[in-house]
Amino acid sequence: MNLILLEPADFVDSDRVRISDRRHLHIVQVHRADIGDTLSVGVLGGRIGSGTIVRMGTGELEMSLILDRDPPEPLPVAIILALPRPKVMRRVLLSLTVLGAKRIILINSARVEKSYWQSPFLKNEAVRSQLLKGLELAGDTILPQVQFRHLFRPFVEDELPALCRGTLALVAHPQAAERCPSSIEGPVTLAIGPEGGFVPFEIEALRSSGMDPVSLSARVLNIETAVPAILAKLFL
Amino acid sequence: MNLILLEPADFVDSDRVRISDRRHLHIVQVHRADIGDTLSVGVLGGRIGSGTIVRMGTGELEMSLILDRDPPEPLPVAIILALPRPKVMRRVLLSLTVLGAKRIILINSARVEKSYWQSPFLKNEAVRSQLLKGLELAGDTILPQVQFRHLFRPFVEDELPALCRGTLALVAHPQAAERCPSSIEGPVTLAIGPEGGFVPFEIEALRSSGMDPVSLSARVLNIETAVPAILAKLFL
Numbered sequence: 001m002n003l004i005l006l007e008p009a010d011f012v013d014s015d016r017v018r019i020s021d022r023r024h025l026h027i028v029q030v031h032r033a034d035i036g037d038t039l040s041v042g043v044l045g046g047r048i049g050s051g052t053i054v055r056m057g058t059g060e061l062e063m064s065l066i067l068d069r070d071p072p073e074p075l076p077v078a079i080i081l082a083l084p085r086p087k088v089m090r091r092v093l094l095s096l097t098v099l100g101a102k103r104i105i106l107i108n109s110a111r112v113e114k115s116y117w118q119s120p121f122l123k124n125e126a127v128r129s130q131l132l133k134g135l136e137l138a139g140d141t142i143l144p145q146v147q148f149r150h151l152f153r154p155f156v157e158d159e160l161p162a163l164c165r166g167t168l169a170l171v172a173h174p175q176a177a178e179r180c181p182s183s184i185e186g187p188v189t190l191a192i193g194p195e196g197g198f199v200p201f202e203i204e205a206l207r208s209s210g211m212d213p214v215s216l217s218a219r220v221l222n223i224e225t226a227v228p229a230i231l232a233k234l235f236l
Numbered sequence: 237m238n239l240i241l242l243e244p245a246d247f248v249d250s251d252r253v254r255i256s257d258r259r260h261l262h263i264v265q266v267h268r269a270d271i272g273d274t275l276s277v278g279v280l281g282g283r284i285g286s287g288t289i290v291r292m293g294t295g296e297l298e299m300s301l302i303l304d305r306d307p308p309e310p311l312p313v314a315i316i317l318a319l320p321r322p323k324v325m326r327r328v329l330l331s332l333t334v335l336g337a338k339r340i341i342l343i344n345s346a347r348v349e350k351s352y353w354q355s356p357f358l359k360n361e362a363v364r365s366q367l368l369k370g371l372e373l374a375g376d377t378i379l380p381q382v383q384f385r386h387l388f389r390p391f392v393e394d395e396l397p398a399l400c401r402g403t404l405a406l407v408a409h410p411q412a413a414e415r416c417p418s419s420i421e422g423p424v425t426l427a428i429g430p431e432g433g434f435v436p437f438e439i440e441a442l443r444s445s446g447m448d449p450v451s452l453s454a455r456v457l458n459i460e461t462a463v464p465a466i467l468a469k470l471f472l
Contacts, residue, residue, distance in 0.1 A: 002432075002456050072454050091327075095461040099453075137431075138455045180472070182418065195373075196238075217335075217472055218308050219374045220238050221464075225331040228461045229468035236416070236452055236469050 001026050001136040004041045004051060004063075012062070017041075017051070020060035027053075027061065041065060042141040071141040075100040075235050076187040078163055082109035082194040083148075084223045086119035090130050092227050097134025097144055099231050107149045107156075109202055111194040117150060156205045164189045164210035171206045172230055173197060174220060176213035184234050192230065195223055237262050237372040240277045240287060240299075248298070253277075253287070256296035263289075263297065277301060278377040307377040311336040311471050312423040314399055318345035318430040319384075320459045322355035326366050328463050333370025333380055335467050343385045343392075345438055347430040353386060392441045400425045400446035407442045408466055409433060410456060412449035420470050428466065431459055 004027065010017040019027070027033050035053050041063065042048035048071050051063035083106045084092060096104055108117075120126060131143050149155040163169075168184060171191040191198075191206055198206065203213060216230050240263065246253040255263070263269050271289050277299065278284035284307050287299035319342045320328060332340055344353075356362060363382050371377060385391040399405075404420060407427040427434075427442055434442065439449060452466050 091460065094458070098455065098457055098461050099465070100455060137458050140455070216468070219334065219336060219376070221334055222330070222373050224327065224460065225334050225464045228457075228464040229335070229472060232452070232465035232468040233472050236465060 001030070002040060003048065003136050003139045003141075004039055005132060005136055005141065006041055006043045006051075006065075015065045015067075016054075016062060017065065018060055018062050024059065024061055039063070040139060041067075042071060042135075042139070043067060044135075044141055045143065046141055047071070048139065048141060072100060072139065074102045074142060075231065077101050077231070077235070078103040078105070078167070078187075078189045079227075080105045080107055080160070080163075080189070080191040081223075081227075082107060082192065082198065083112045083116050084194065085113075086116055086121040088223055089116075089119075090121055090126075091224055093127065093130045093144075093146065094134045094137075095224070095228050096231075097131050097140070098138040099228060100138065100140065101231070102142060102144045104144050105147045105149060105155075108152045109194050110152075110199045111196050117148075122148060152202065153205065156202075156209050160189075160206070160209040160211075169209075169211045170214050171198065171203065171211040172216060172226065173203060173213035174215055174217075176215040178212065178214045180214040180216045180230060180233050182233050188234060190230065190234070192223070192226060195220075237266070238276060239284065239372050239375045239377075240275055241368060241372055241377065242277055242279045242287075242301075251301045251303075252290075252298060253301065254296055254298050260295065260297055275299070276375060277303075278307060278371075278375070279303060280371075280377055281379065282377055283307070284375065284377060308336060308375065310338045310378060311467065313337050313467070313471070314339040314341070314403070314423075314425045315463075316341045316343055316396070316399075316425070316427040317459075317463075318343060318428065318434065319348045319352050320430065321349075322352055322357040324459055325352075325355075326357055326362075327460055329363065329366045329380075329382065330370045330373075331460070331464050332467075333367050333376070334374040335464060336374065336376065337467070338378060338380045340380050341383045341385060341391075344388045345430050346388075346435045347432050353384075358384060388438065389441065392438075392445050396425075396442070396445040396447075405445075405447045406450050407434065407439065407447040408452060408462065409439060409449035410451055410453075412451040414448065414450045416450040416452045416466060416469050418469050424470060426466065426470070428459070428462060431456075 041051035047067040049067035055062040277287035283303040285303035291298040
């Protein structure tokens with residue numbers, strides 16, 4: 001936790017919060033902080049700054065806040081990701097949040113196992129807890145928007161063209177002749193397939209909706225490696 | 237498993253192997269392959285190509301091989317990594333292997349918890365199994381060399397200068413003013429700190445041994461995200 005995330009319910013005054021949950025435990029046990037110590041804080045959906053501990057009670061503490069900065073810039077990217085194995089999805093959601101992606105759409109694909117859609121890791125609360133962890137790590141406050149689309153064709157035919165419009169629209173495809181571009185400034189819509197890639201009819205459908213296939217490496221990359229690698233190549 | 241890895245003990249003739257372990261199970265249950273089917277294969281430490289199933293027995297199968305290609309090019313990088321939490325280390329070893337790093341040195345640092353050094357995940361067999369999984373994923377055959385250095389100063393003062401010589405020697409450091417370069421062709425020696433970064437005296441020691449601090453992003457990245465991101469920025 002590089003940032004203590006604050007929510008509206010924590011505020012006892014306009015510049016003062018009271019905290020009594022796992023964040024309190026973390027501040028006491030990991031930061032080993034005491035009265036007078038200052039920590040990085042941010043308001044969920046809002047500004048970041050510093051919080052100085054002004055009171056330590058039993059199972060709670062109070063901080064006085066100075067919120068003087070905006071959170072770091074988001075990446076101008078919408079990610080469309082074939083639903084990975086749920087444990088992998090959790091780690092990829094964390095990575096995407098840490099890197100600053102703010103729109104993530106998880107879709108079906110021929111190579112996505114049906115059972116993945118039943119995982120408890122797809123539930124709102126499980127997803128949200130990964131996103132919060134990512135924000136705390138990266139020092140960010142803006143929650144990514146995560147959506148699930150169980151049907152490939154309706155999504156790709158009906159929603160994707162509008163998403164792609166006015167953006168550089170790419171699908172990561174190991175067999176593509178075109179190399180992935182770098183140092184992009186404008187908005188990108190990026191589709192990433194399952195391990196093994198999208199099947200040919202899916203690549204054709206993505207292409208018809210405006211996406212250009214690009215490859216990153218001669219090697220086959222696992223999803224957890226491919227996602228940070230391609231975002232770094234595009235934006236960092 | 238995008239590649240079935242073969243070892244000397246599998247060979248029953250110069251172009252024929254017999255397989256009876258988890259690889260046999262994988263070929264039968266995941267690939268659902270049968271006599272006449274062809275799979276990607278590679279000889280550990282050697283060439284890659286295709287294997288055609290010529291016999292299916294009870295609990296074993298035989299393949300006839302054509303080994304006509306070299307494995308993919310390695311990344312010209314030596315990675316020096318502050319030992320992460322052991323579960324994270326396993327995933328980072330996989331990522332590094334998938335990306336093609338061939339020399340990995342895990343070192344101590346002020347922010348590495350002492351208990352990490354006792355983990356069973358650091359044992360030879362546990363490390364080797366992660367490396368093999370990475371090779372199978374990436375379609376590679378060359379095992380990375382993984383070393384552990386329990387003492388920071390002797391490593392950085394006595395071994396690191398020779399490693400850095402003749403290479404672009406960089407330490408990833410979130411506070412560095414210099415940005416990480418991209419599209420590097422020559423050899424790189426790259427140090428990556430623990431989450432929270434190397435402490436100031438460690439950065440000074442790394443600098444004295446020839447490393448230049450560079451930063452990748454204004455955001456704090458977790459190690460599993462930072463490692464593929466920085467290698468992609470440098471080489472892909």
